[in-house]
Amino acid sequence: MTTTNPAPAEFASLSPRTGAELARYPVHDGEQVRAAVRDAGEAAAWWDGLGFAGRRTRLGAWKKVLVAQLDRVARVVADETGKPFDDARLEVVLAIDHLDWASSHAEKVLKRRSVSPGMLMGNQAASVGYRPLGVVGVIGPWNYPIFTPMGSIVYALAAGNTVVFKPSELTPGVGHELARTLAEAVPEVGRYPLLTVLTGFGPTGAELCRAPGIGKIAFTGSAATGRRVMSACAENLVPVLMECGGKDPLIVDGDADLDAAADAAVWGGMSNAGQTCVGVERVYVVESVAGRFLEKVRETASRLQVGGAAHEGDLGPMTMPAQTDVVRRHVVDALERGGRAVVGGAESVPAEGGGISPVVLTDVPEDSVAVTEETFGPLVVINRVPDADEAVRRANATGYGLGATVFSAKRGAELAQQLRCGMVSINGVISFAGIPALPFGGVGESGFGRIHGAEGLREFARTQSIARQRFALPIAVTSFRRTARGMSTLLGLVRTRHGR
Numbered sequence: 001m002t003t004t005n006p007a008p009a010e011f012a013s014l015s016p017r018t019g020a021e022l023a024r025y026p027v028h029d030g031e032q033v034r035a036a037v038r039d040a041g042e043a044a045a046w047w048d049g050l051g052f053a054g055r056r057t058r059l060g061a062w063k064k065v066l067v068a069q070l071d072r073v074a075r076v077v078a079d080e081t082g083k084p085f086d087d088a089r090l091e092v093v094l095a096i097d098h099l100d101w102a103s104s105h106a107e108k109v110l111k112r113r114s115v116s117p118g119m120l121m122g123n124q125a126a127s128v129g130y131r132p133l134g135v136v137g138v139i140g141p142w143n144y145p146i147f148t149p150m151g152s153i154v155y156a157l158a159a160g161n162t163v164v165f166k167p168s169e170l171t172p173g174v175g176h177e178l179a180r181t182l183a184e185a186v187p188e189v190g191r192y193p194l195l196t197v198l199t200g201f202g203p204t205g206a207e208l209c210r211a212p213g214i215g216k217i218a219f220t221g222s223a224a225t226g227r228r229v230m231s232a233c234a235e236n237l238v239p240v241l242m243e244c245g246g247k248d249p250l251i252v253d254g255d256a257d258l259d260a261a262a263d264a265a266v267w268g269g270m271s272n273a274g275q276t277c278v279g280v281e282r283v284y285v286v287e288s289v290a291g292r293f294l295e296k297v298r299e300t301a302s303r304l305q306v307g308g309a310a311h312e313g314d315l316g317p318m319t320m321p322a323q324t325d326v327v328r329r330h331v332v333d334a335l336e337r338g339g340r341a342v343v344g345g346a347e348s349v350p351a352e353g354g355g356i357s358p359v360v361l362t363d364v365p366e367d368s369v370a371v372t373e374e375t376f377g378p379l380v381v382i383n384r385v386p387d388a389d390e391a392v393r394r395a396n397a398t399g400y401g402l403g404a405t406v407f408s409a410k411r412g413a414e415l416a417q418q419l420r421c422g423m424v425s426i427n428g429v430i431s432f433a434g435i436p437a438l439p440f441g442g443v444g445e446s447g448f449g450r451i452h453g454a455e456g457l458r459e460f461a462r463t464q465s466i467a468r469q470r471f472a473l474p475i476a477v478t479s480f481r482r483t484a485r486g487m488s489t490l491l492g493l494v495r496t497r498h499g500r
Helices: 030-049 051-068 070-081 085-110 147-158 172-185 202-210 223-234 258-274 287-301 323-336 388-395 412-418 453-459 484-498
Strands: 010-014 021-026 113-115 124-132 135-139 162-166 195-197 214-220 240-243 249-252 282-286 340-343 359-362 379-385 403-407 423-426 461-469
Touching: 021 172, 030 124, 030 135, 030 162, 030 195, 030 202, 051 070, 051 085, 051 147, 051 172, 070 085, 070 172, 085 124, 085 147, 085 453, 135 147, 135 202, 147 162, 147 172, 147 214, 147 453, 162 172, 162 202, 172 195, 202 214, 202 223, 214 223, 223 240, 249 258, 249 388, 258 282, 258 287, 258 379, 258 403, 282 287, 282 388, 287 340, 287 359, 287 379, 323 359, 323 379, 379 388, 388 412, 403 412, 412 423, 453 461
Parallel strands: 135 162, 135 214, 162 195, 214 240, 249 282, 249 403, 282 379, 359 379, 403 423
Antiparallel strands: 010 021, 113 124, 124 461, 340 359
């Protein structure tokens, strides 16, 4: 009798626009995950040994391949997410810019540096360095499937680590495009896996968190899923970087440029079908300009078209159909509790998946779920406030703390510093995400840790302090040869130096 092994489990990547199957991918199991981490660990020693210059050269080559194949990569992003092609291209452009910054600044940020040993330890040479963690696991999202995970991947690689990447099950093809382009740029990848892609669902990600040899997990997703990731990582004390959701506010002061503020509110709230963790979900506008601001938002938002199978439109369909139910619940609850529709309404949300037309609501109670919970769809709530200080108070009245936006001619910096969040844009929207030198991350329910910038490079390294004795002190202090006279001399020095 002949027996055959069962075919490995697979799943299909589907187009949000048409429902058509794009490709099929394997569901990697625990054994495959552990093997991938083990191989990545062996490659990490070679990658670290190249030094900053060797890594910079190879990451620079990857950048050139991504530039040359930008449209090809962006097409996979657009096909899997449903977003307009130009939005996908913008996402790839931003990822390329971060790749360039991380590779060119890693040495400056992470090289060993001398620090002062202080008066009491003046015989020591003291230094601080940053060593790679080894293998970094990255669990990526589906809404920005290249830009967001690359904020961890390229900074981890630049810091000397190898990466095992588990993309969302909704966008696995994007992960394979990243691995393919890196392999084209770096010939040694065939022998040394710098970026390994694992596909599957939650259990595959959980196996990655628990795999022996993982130095850190960088996660992007909901706070609820983030808690499960942290629980799995806790089993082996694996450190985590958590980039979770947001309920980001936009404040419009009385002296704001209303045209620019309205444009920012609509773009920040509706682009990518509202599926942006740092997108605008709440707007607090000062009463004196609220009427004019609302009219400008209405004019802009009402012109937007949702794309489908036949045309791209200004925004695409929901990438994850189940998210439609969340948006519908938020809209209905807000309207039932006295909110008023400025653009769209409950009829804008289809019964089953697909595209959601822009919805703008006003006069929504602050305890409505449309104000308190992350919507992650093309819904913006605009509420009036007596002044900008009240706007700040309401903006901070949430467990989330990711990004924020302030439009004000005179008080922008002052108001920004009062906001409890990780990033703020003044007189612009989401601009902080496009600046590679700025760290990106949140507080509270929005997570902890930072990607991007110098902080992002150090996030994927372990700090190592070294003290080297240059000569022996005439007074033995850290020794059993210490004498009463020596201790008296030491105390005299301390009283002279610090007791004044």
